[in-house]
Amino acid sequence: MSTTVAVRFTLGRYHATPWNAHVNEGQVELPPAPWRILRALYAVWKERQPQLNEQVVHELLAELADPPEYLVPEHFIAHTRHYYPDRASSSDKKSTDRTLDAFAAIDPREPLLITWPVDLKPEHHQALVTLCESLPYLGRADSLCTAEVLNKAAEAQGELWVPEETLAHDTDLTHTDEKHLLAPEQPLNIDSLTTRIINHRTKGLLYPADSRQISYRNAPPDTSRAPAPQTGAAPTNPAITVVRFHVAEPGRPAYLDTALITDLLHAAAAKKLDGVREKDHPSNLLGLDKEGKPLKGTHQHAHILTVPDAHRRIAQIIVWSPGGLADDEVKALTRIRKLFSHQNARLRRPTEVLVTAVGGNELLPPEWTGTSRTWISSTPYIPTGHSKNDPVRHALKRLRTDLNYVAPGLGDSIKDVSLISRSTTTPDNERPAVMGVYQRLPQRRQRGPHVDAQYLRVEFTDDITPAQQGLLVAGQLSHYGMGLFRPLPR
Numbered sequence: 458m459s460t461t462v463a464v465r466f467t468l469g470r471y472h473a474t475p476w477n478a479h480v481n482e483g484q485v486e487l488p489p490a491p492w493r494i495l496r497a498l499y500a501v502w503k504e505r506q507p508q509l510n511e512q513v514v515h516e517l518l519a520e521l522a523d524p525p526e527y528l529v530p531e532h533f534i535a536h537t538r539h540y541y542p543d544r545a546s547s548s549d550k551k552s553t554d555r556t557l558d559a560f561a562a563i564d565p566r567e568p569l570l571i572t573w574p575v576d577l578k579p580e581h582h583q584a585l586v587t588l589c590e591s592l593p594y595l596g597r598a599d600s601l602c603t604a605e606v607l608n609k610a611a612e613a614q615g616e617l618w619v620p621e622e623t624l625a626h627d628t629d630l631t632h633t634d635e636k637h638l639l640a641p642e643q644p645l646n647i648d649s650l651t652t653r654i655i656n657h658r659t660k661g662l663l664y665p666a667d668s669r670q671i672s673y674r675n676a677p678p679d680t681s682r683a684p685a686p687q688t689g690a691a692p693t694n695p696a697i698t699v700v701r702f703h704v705a706e707p708g709r710p711a712y713l714d715t716a717l718i719t720d721l722l723h724a725a726a727a728k729k730l731d732g733v734r735e736k737d738h739p740s741n742l743l744g745l746d747k748e749g750k751p752l753k754g755t756h757q758h759a760h761i762l763t764v765p766d767a768h769r770r771i772a773q774i775i776v777w778s779p780g781g782l783a784d785d786e787v788k789a790l791t792r793i794r795k796l797f798s799h800q801n802a803r804l805r806r807p808t809e810v811l812v813t814a815v816g817g818n819e820l821l822p823p824e825w826t827g828t829s830r831t832w833i834s835s836t837p838y839i840p841t842g843h844s845k846n847d848p849v850r851h852a853l854k855r856l857r858t859d860l861n862y863v864a865p866g867l868g869d870s871i872k873d874v875s876l877i878s879r880s881t882t883t884p885d886n887e888r889p890a891v892m893g894v895y896q897r898l899p900q901r902r903q904r905g906p907h908v909d910a911q912y913l914r915v916e917f918t919d920d921i922t923p924a925q926q927g928l929l930v931a932g933q934l935s936h937y938g939m940g941l942f943r944p945l946p947r
Contacts (some may be wrong), residue, residue: 458523461607462589463568471569472559473596476639477663483536483559483705483811488527488618489595490638490667494571494604495521495650497595498588509584515647519579521643523558524638527618528940530567533791535560535813536703560600561772563742570613574623582606588933617865621672634675641705642667676806693741695781698927700790702774705809708940711768712763715836715938717804719761720770721900723937729789742786744936756863760834760928760936774810777821779909787815818926828922829944832929833877836941837910839933849876852911859940870918904935914944917932 460638473493486493495518501513536559540833545552561567577585589604618636646667657665664670702722704710709720739746744758752758757780766772776782776790795807814820825835829839841859844851853874860868921944923929932940 460577460585461572462604463570463607464595464604465565465568466563466595466602467564467565468599468601469562470565470600470902471596471602472558472560474559474598480559481555481557482676483557485534485559485561486596487532487561487569487639488531488636488673489535491522491524491640491671491729492650492665493596493639494525495645496639497592498585499589499647499651501591501593504712505593506587509587510580513580513584514588517577517584518647518650519645520575520581521585522641522643523573523575524623525571525641525674526572526618526620527673528570528572528613528615529618530563530569530613530615531788533562533812533815535562536811542893547939560932566615567615570607570615583774590906598641607775617676619675619676621674624674624676633801636673637670638673639664640671642669696817697782697787698778698780698817699814700776700782700787700812701820702776702790702793702810703813704771704773705811707770708806709766709806710804710808712765712769713769715763715771716816716900716934717798717801718763718796718808718893718938721758721798721804721808721809722774722776722793722795725793725796726786726789727793730786738874740783740786742776742782742789742805751904756935758936760930760938762928762938773813775821777818777928779924790897791815796851805827816874821928821946825928825941825943826923826926828920830917830920831914831945831946832917833914834912835943836939838940839910839941840932841933849911852876852913855871856913856915856931862928863931864924867921870921871915872918873875873916875914875916877914909944910939913942 471485471487473486473489475484476490476492478484498517499520502509536557539556539558540553541556543552544553586606589606592602592604595602595604596602621635649665650665652665654665661909713944723743730740730742739752741758743754744752746752750776757778759776759778759782762775762777763771764773764775782790791812792814793810794808796804797807798804798889818826838852838856840852840855842851853876854875857868858869860871921929929942929944930936930940931942
């Protein structure tokens, strides 16, 4: 027998900073630590249900001190940024501090299930029902929630997190994720549970007395709980065309490594998607048909692009799929946390990424979209085909063909093409760009250094608006950040 509590977050957001983590690290403690849950129940008793018998509540908390299992519903980790005046701010000199508000976005209808391996006595069960009905929030105060004690097993889906110490010794944990959560020692010490954080921090203690860190594992799929296997490809949602990633500071890779980073993200997406979908299905995210071959013809599959910061470091990564993304493809992207490469010395240190937005083309940078007669390169244009003599002449000639691949007739409407610069310098000459930096991973030998990359200025005979208010990209590696054009205002 067991006891299960279902928690639903009313506003669709769960805020909780993990123990010993700073708020600006952007982390979210999900599932919530056993220590946090017991403190919440104790606070509800004191603040909202003081009529409950003290001995009953203490015995209830002692029984719930055993580490529970969690079934965490599908969610996205995201954050918002807030700026406020700091001590250096004055009327003459404005200065601000930035803080992150990280949260997990959860469907308010989907419950977080917390299951303890205990069968409560009737009086303890009733006390837990009363406390759950009065629980206003779990985590930070803006994590409004409703909670209820379930009388029977709930039919829910999600990630199953269990204490590692309860798993069988022969369980294969090779491919399971791990988290460490704060939990009380047994027997439960109420005084230690209810002490203020400042009280044990002033004693030089990192963790409260009579507490411990428990290793939790994202358990291998349980066939009895898992949904039925998919028999067909998940339908693409045309409304979901953009997924934006934030690249954490410090350690942002150089903007010149765009093709490397986008290739790593593509590989990471393929790995994550492999765990949720059968292989023989077409995918706009991976750009593959049901036979695993590259999609051809429409260019409706994903383009992965980067946005630099003021220091020419990659600040954001944008996945743009004109043909839309399926739900499982979005889910696979949200599971990507780090990008790194053992083959490339510059990228051996993991680059941490975090999904910040999922939606339509309105999430694209406005400077990349619009209507104009004149467009210029934001990233080098790499012509398809092979130049025999003059690479500049080849690029100018080949652009017409490459644009016709993107949209039939678009290349035929070119009025004039001129060279801004070779790839040795950026268009505005901000800093030199070494030839060949815009290459993919070294093991892909067919993608060597691209010395034919050019920055171009394209004049059309009339105003051009990319299909579906999207982007204008063309040429080789156009799905990996290259060949992006932006409109110039009239």
